[in-house]
Amino acid sequence: MAEEIVNRVAKSPLITFDLEEFFPEGQRLRLDMSQWLEQGFILREKEFRLALKSFDFTPYNNAYVALECSTDA
16 A cells, blocks of 8 residues: 655745845945944944044945944943
């Protein structure tokens, strides 16, 4: 009484696609926000705004930027 083995996955309407086709090309950079924190964990809005005005963001143009904080803030 050997039953026939049926590959249900092959018969299913699943669609297979390659995720790498959807991966956008471009440079990826990290921006650590801890450089603007006072004592490593306090963000003071006034000082933060002044620091952002003087920060050079040109290296981040046309790049994918990941914001991170390397401290436990």
